[in-house]
Amino acid sequence: MSSPQGLDLVAFTGWLDRVQPDVLDLSAHVSASLITGGKSNLTYTVSDGQRAVIVRRPPLGHVLATAHDMSREYRVMQALADSAVPVPQMLSLCEDPDVIGTPFYVMEHVTGTA
Numbered sequence: 658m659s660s661p662q663g664l665d666l667v668a669f670t671g672w673l674d675r676v677q678p679d680v681l682d683l684s685a686h687v688s689a690s691l692i693t694g695g696k697s698n699l700t701y702t703v704s705d706g707q708r709a710v711i712v713r714r715p716p717l718g719h720v721l722a723t724a725h726d727m728s729r730e731y732r733v734m735q736a737l738a739d740s741a742v743p744v745p746q747m748l749s750l751c752e753d754p755d756v757i758g759t760p761f762y763v764m765e766h767v768t769g770t771a
Contacts (some may be wrong), residue, residue: 661691663717664701665757672756673763676749680763681705698725702766710748714761727760728752734764 660666666689674683681687685705689712692700701712715725728750735747746765754760 659688661689661701663691663699663714663757664689664703664712666703668757669703669712672751673749676751677763680710680748681708698727698730703763709766711745711764711766712761713764714757715759727762731762 666687669689670681670683670687673680681703682705685707687703687705689701689703692702692711697716699714699716701714702709703712704710713727713730715727731747731750734744737744738746745767748763748765750760750762751757752760
């Protein structure tokens with residue numbers, strides 16, 4: 658399993674298997690890639706070849722906790738789910754920095770519009 662910088666794929670899939678084992682087929686080859694072009698939080702696509710999810714985490718290096726609060730971002734997106742604002746389904750929040758080195762969350766992959 659090859660991990661992009663900032664996302665330990667082995668640690669992430671181990672955590673995902675414990676909290677939501679049906680999100681991805683972890684018996685398949687799981688891959689991850691950084692979605693480029695962002696200016697702040699890092700965003701990755703993680704896929705088992707059939708289904709993909711999105712993982713968001715703060716940038717690498719020293720950051721102010723309040724500037725990149727993953728739990729706040731997760732809660733806001735979750736609160737918007739029943740509104741007219743289109744947001745992806747939030748799947749899981751991990752506030753334990755021991756998993757990949759920082760808090761992160763997982764959401765469904767949604768194809769955007771141009």
